[in-house]
Amino acid sequence: MAALDLTADPVDLTARLVDMPSVSGEEGELAAAVEVALDALDHLEVVRSGNTVLARTSLRRPSRVVLAGHLDTVPVNANLPSRRTAEHLHGLGSVDMKGGDAVMLHLAATVTAPRHDLTFVFYDCEEVEASRNGLGRIERELPEWLTGDLAIVCEPSNAVVEAGCQGTMRIELRATGRRAHTARAWMGVNAIHALGPALALLEEYRPREVDIDGCRYREGLQAVRVSGGVSGNVVPDEAVLTVNFRFAPDRSVREAEAHLREVFARTGLVLTVTDHAAGALPGLSAPAAAELVAAAGGEPVAKLGWTDVARFAALGLPAVNFGPGDPTLAHTQEEHVPIAQIHRCAEVLTRFLAR
Template sequence: MPGVADTLDLTADPVTLTVALVDVPSVSGDEQRIADLVERSLREQTALEVVRSGNTVLARTNLGRERRVVLAGHLDTVPVNDNLPSRLEDGVLHGLGSVDMKGGDAVMLALAGTLTDPRHDLTFVFYDCEEVEASRNGLGRVERELPEWMSGDLAIVCEPSNGVIEAGCQGTIRVQVRATGKRAHTARGWMGVNAIHLLGDAIARLRDHESRVVEIDGCTYREGVQAVGITGGVSGNVVPDECVLTVNHRFAPDRTPAQAEAYLRELFDGYEVTVTDFAAGALPGLASPAARELVEAAGGAPVAKLGWTDVARFAALGTPAVNFGPGDPLLAHTQQENVRVNEIGHCYEVLSRFLSAMP
């Protein structure tokens, strides 16, 4: 895109950095240009160790500090929807990726460029392909090939969180609940068994189901079990012999995927249940010393993350993780993506205070 700089000024304010990043198109799978820009800027302007893995850029300090904090943000966006280039109006920055999540990336870059003597050793992970299937996610590649780069005492995923610390995340599991009947001509329906009718009880169980509300480390996680799809039917004059109900369960991080599966099998006892997808949640991890420092620097009460994010990848490796970044996540993936510039500044100030303050 015309006017895009060849390098980023990492000492600029994070709002200026956000504008520069938004104006570089980086739809999933097409991140080379923005990854080149980030890599070149880090190599030329910092003393960080910098490594490239595909279109993921990794950088870190090696100062021998007692603790290490990992900051992570993805560089890709969903497809362009007539929302480039960026525009700044009345303290609000509009444009693709402004919320999800180039505001967070800009905060990370500003920290990399200005924190020359941080309290903790720092690792920065700018990764690719977060907005597409999990098998392409750059964090997965780093975990497989460079796992030491994901290790730390605390990980901060700078996804939009309205500038509030969101601790841990829910797990998710999808299942198919299947009913099997017997085909017959609808003119002689009594000779068949209607599989769609058989699923009526399963749907009633969902309707009457009361999901758990769980408090962990002062954070309230609200579970949910929802029907998200149903298929069945052969033709307009045939009693169907199969019907499949797809159900998504968002579960609190005190449960493992296996426990969530057992919960659903009990809920749908008498039906055939097949797991089609799952991902473990992440416990808040707020008891770790580094997490306590971050909460103190933020000056507000953490809340539970109601959804799944890449914090779960860090938690699975034993690194406590939180979400903390500028912008309203409800605006992510919309044509109207925008972020208030004061929220970008707030997140930078909190993280700068947390990472540079002395005991």
């Protein structure tokens, strides 16, 4: 295992991280390299939990900033090893999110006398089911490592502060009917046809837009799956429509469910919530968050999607996303991160954290 040079140019460090494969569940080699590199820094306390590596300062500063990034990637898709052009670094995880991890590691090594105490969380299994997420495990087993005054999740955000995040909810709308031979269709009740009113409501739905702390969140309600049918000559007696609701963080999960029940109340379909996750308010009025926005020198924007900032928000920490890379390139074979954005994120966060 080659050593990581955390003081190197963060672009070079990103390339080193990309070239160490770490598909979800297989982060061991990379986690070990990160642990060894951080353990060599005298100003940090370092702890390993599974394939999650934690490090923090204890300088008795009046505030603490938590920086978090996941080490895992989606499966390899003919996009390793890394390669570099004049403006971009290409390769699996370069966007999601080894560019952000490299910036965090560089800060851990170079910002040795910060004006906030710092906690760094490099966690595993973010790209798979939530029950395996290393951040959730740390919340359960080592909760004292997730306390602070601001959390920065270095997920790709095009090097712009993205505040909070949307909540998400999936529901199933189930219709029942009565089977019959299609040659005698009048003797049955077609469950697929019964989904028609719900589909019409979705077509007519106008999503709400709401401004929170100067960030504009737009909600969305979309059908994402339809299932039903028995065979080519049978009137179906059951059909299910799956709908995804992306809601602004001023709604709670309970309020989001109540809204959906109101929207579909007249359809007569049975509504079941199958998955949900609360959003995160921007929290930009918190002093540390305001300082970060000032250091970034630009207007924050709403995070349209769900990220692990919601985990921190649930713990009472204002949380933002700030990292290099275009999130629309995440999980694609063409994944690549602008070199300038890696440098910008490192410079902004150094300016924000350094005394």
